[in-house]
Amino acid sequence: MRRAQNVKGWLFCTPALAAMALVTAYPILDAVRLSLYRYDLRHAAPPDFIGIGNYFSVLSSEVWWQALGNTLLITTISVFFELVLGFALALLMHKAVFGRRTVRSAALVPYAIITVVAALAWKFAFDPTTGFVNSLLGVDRAWLNERWSAFGVIILSEIWKTTPFMALLLLAGLSLIPDDVLRAARVDGASALQRFRLITLPLMKPSILVALLFRTLDAFRIFDSVYVLTRGAHGTESVSVIGYNTLIARLNLGLGSAVSVLIFLCTLAIALLFTKSFGTPLLRTGR
Amino acid sequence: MRIRFAGMDGFLGALGSLLVVTYALLPVIWIISLSLKPGRELGNARFFPDTLSLEHYRTVFNDPQFPAALLNSVGIASIATGLSITIAIFAAYAIVRLDFRGKHWIFYGTLAVAMFPPISVVGPLFELWRTLRLFDTWPGLILPYLSFTLPLAIWTLTAFFREIPWDLERAARVDGATPSQAFRLVILPLVAPGIVASAILVFIFAWNDFLFAASLTSTDRARTVPVAIAFFTGSSQFELPTGSIAAASVVVTIPIIALVLMFQRRIIAGLTAGAVKG
Numbered sequence: 001m002r003r004a005q006n007v008k009g010w011l012f013c014t015p016a017l018a019a020m021a022l023v024t025a026y027p028i029l030d031a032v033r034l035s036l037y038r039y040d041l042r043h044a045a046p047p048d049f050i051g052i053g054n055y056f057s058v059l060s061s062e063v064w065w066q067a068l069g070n071t072l073l074i075t076t077i078s079v080f081f082e083l084v085l086g087f088a089l090a091l092l093m094h095k096a097v098f099g100r101r102t103v104r105s106a107a108l109v110p111y112a113i114i115t116v117v118a119a120l121a122w123k124f125a126f127d128p129t130t131g132f133v134n135s136l137l138g139v140d141r142a143w144l145n146e147r148w149s150a151f152g153v154i155i156l157s158e159i160w161k162t163t164p165f166m167a168l169l170l171l172a173g174l175s176l177i178p179d180d181v182l183r184a185a186r187v188d189g190a191s192a193l194q195r196f197r198l199i200t201l202p203l204m205k206p207s208i209l210v211a212l213l214f215r216t217l218d219a220f221r222i223f224d225s226v227y228v229l230t231r232g233a234h235g236t237e238s239v240s241v242i243g244y245n246t247l248i249a250r251l252n253l254g255l256g257s258a259v260s261v262l263i264f265l266c267t268l269a270i271a272l273l274f275t276k277s278f279g280t281p282l283l284r285t286g287r
Numbered sequence: 288m289r290i291r292f293a294g295m296d297g298f299l300g301a302l303g304s305l306l307v308v309t310y311a312l313l314p315v316i317w318i319i320s321l322s323l324k325p326g327r328e329l330g331n332a333r334f335f336p337d338t339l340s341l342e343h344y345r346t347v348f349n350d351p352q353f354p355a356a357l358l359n360s361v362g363i364a365s366i367a368t369g370l371s372i373t374i375a376i377f378a379a380y381a382i383v384r385l386d387f388r389g390k391h392w393i394f395y396g397t398l399a400v401a402m403f404p405p406i407s408v409v410g411p412l413f414e415l416w417r418t419l420r421l422f423d424t425w426p427g428l429i430l431p432y433l434s435f436t437l438p439l440a441i442w443t444l445t446a447f448f449r450e451i452p453w454d455l456e457r458a459a460r461v462d463g464a465t466p467s468q469a470f471r472l473v474i475l476p477l478v479a480p481g482i483v484a485s486a487i488l489v490f491i492f493a494w495n496d497f498l499f500a501a502s503l504t505s506t507d508r509a510r511t512v513p514v515a516i517a518f519f520t521g522s523s524q525f526e527l528p529t530g531s532i533a534a535a536s537v538v539v540t541i542p543i544i545a546l547v548l549m550f551q552r553r554i555i556a557g558l559t560a561g562a563v564k565g
Contacts, residue, residue: 002386005385005386005387006387006388008381008385008387009381009385009386009387009390010381010387010389012377012378012380012381012385013377013378013381013382013393015374015377015378016374016375016377016378016393016396016437016441017393017396019374019430019433019434019437020396020397020400020434020437020438021396022430022434023408023412023430023431023433023434023435024399024400024403024408024434026411027407027408027411027412027415028403028407028408028411030411030414030415031407031408031410031411034410034411034414088303089307092300092303092304092307095300099300099301099304101551102304102308103303103304103307103308104551104552104555105548105551106304106307106308106310106311106312107307107311108547108548108551108554108555109311109312109315109544109547110311111491111547112491112540112543112544112546112547113314113315113540113543113544114494114495114497114512114513114516114536114539114540115495115497115513116497116513116516116517117318117513117516117536117539117540118314120318120516120517120532120533120536121314121315121317121318121536122314124317124318124321124529124532124533125314125317129329129330129332130321130329130330130332130529131332132317132332132333132334134332135332135333136334160310160314164311165558168555168558168559169558169559171555171559172558172559175559214401214402217402217404220404221404221405221406223406223497223498224497224498224513227497227501227517228517239406240404240406240498243406243407243409243410244406244409244498244501244502247409247410247413247502248409248413248501248502253410253413253414256410257410257411260406260407260408260409260410261407263404263406263407264403264404264407267402267403267404267407271402
């Protein structure tokens with residue numbers, strides 16, 4: 001019986017595992033291979049093995065380090081605001097007595113909108129000719145043509161789109177906190193702030209970490225909004241934009257693959273950093 | 288005292304709800320209002336149109352790019368969703384119902400794929416697809432969408448499957464049903480709502496993708512809506528066809544929002560349950 005379940009279990013899971021491996025494990029190994037060649041599709045020359053030459057080129061270029069800095073900046077600021085706003089939204093969704101359905105429905109709207117469409121809506125809103133933002137604020141400003149204000153719009157667009165998702169992940173954690181614990185603390189005279197700090201937050205720690213990890217990794221690969229809002233101009237490139245421009249726009253597969261592998265390693269580092277410094281709530285909740 | 292508190296909470300709650308609704312709908316209403324402004328009003332910097340016009344909707348549907356992209360998007364996202372959900376149903380069933388060694392590896396696999404940066408595989412897929420003649424075709428996009436949506440599909444389905452009273456399956460077997468009959472006739476109707484919710488989440492993922500679609504397509508043959516909208520060029524090369532882009536955006540946004548709102552409760556259950564139980 002046990003043996004039969006083993007066979008059947010793996011039989012049922014094989015298609016899923018195979019499909020996932022086919023489009024992730026195999027291509028990433030292929031990217032490692034390609035990254036060791038000088039391989040530019042615009043030139044007729046066949047691929048030429050150059051070892052770690054491409055990594056040297058990427059790591060010694062200012063463009064890469066600027067993009068990495070930009071990406072980390074966008075990630076940190078947007079995830080921070082998403083956590084704060086997401087928590088407020090989650091508490092509201094959890095507690096709202098009336099209008100509960102409306103709030104939950106509204107929260108799903110940004111999630112359902114295509115990122116490119118949302119970014120374009122913001123682009124038009126901040127545009128000096130079509131937009132309403134300048135006349136609303138009484139300023140005359142080309143927001144997307146200047147580095148820091150462009151970052152502002154990119155981050156705003158990212159926060160708008162993903163805060164509801166963060167809120168839903170946190171809501172899951174909130175609903176796991178037993179009501180009677182909170183009620184008992186209230187009877188014992190704990191203030192709302194104390195209840196939040198001493199009961200809600202500690203019990204929420206695993207969900208917060210899961211939400212933070214997922215959103216950090218997701219924000220780190222930001223591409224759509226940056227591409228639509230600035231195309232990486234005015235020093236706003238993210239690492240994914242660099243990867244796309246090298247691979248697809250300039251067709252430099254060797255150099256582009258080196259960028260891809262480096263982005264993959266950064267992702268891995270972020271994931272390890274989270275699990276190492278906060279323990280492994282992910283793996284425990286996974287059971 | 289108690290009543291005053293309830294009143295205060297109610298007031299704050301109502302204020303919060305109003306804020307959330309405004310926050311969520313602001314860009315949506317803005318893009319709808321842009322799409323309805325006649326061409327000469329596009330530069331007037333007002334939030335709402337003074338006069339309503341459907342000219343931009345006529346333009347996008349008369350231009351061959353947009354209808355082609357719409358068809359590609361609907362076709363590719365639907366097929367990817369169908370395949371992903373089918374494969375995920377088997378995996379989720381095995382995870383919930385069968386006791387087999389190494390089960391946790393499935394979980395690690397989905398976790399790894401969920402965290403995976405798509406840009407890392409775009410280059411190799413671009414090269415591979417050109418050799419396999421999958422570049423700029425439907426299957427060329429269906430395959431990556433299928434793989435990248437599997438974690439989401441497996442997690443949400445696993446969460447829904449856990450809530451099913453599986454004793455019913457055993458009862459059906461005792462009454463003489465075959466395993467496949469028991470699943471199809473007894474279990475499937477019970478999990479159908481969960482499957483629909485998971486399918487919507489997977490569909491949104493595929494429908495939303497820009498990176499793969501921008502990298503692995505080049506013409507109207509397989510170009511999807513996000514790419515068509517982002518690369519939309521009007522009659523003039525130097526000016527963004529704002530009105531047409533807005534109209535196309537509205538056309539692809541409203542049906543999805545309607546769908547999500549219809550299944551609101553289950554989608555939230557799927558997203559949150561998937562998050563907690565992994």
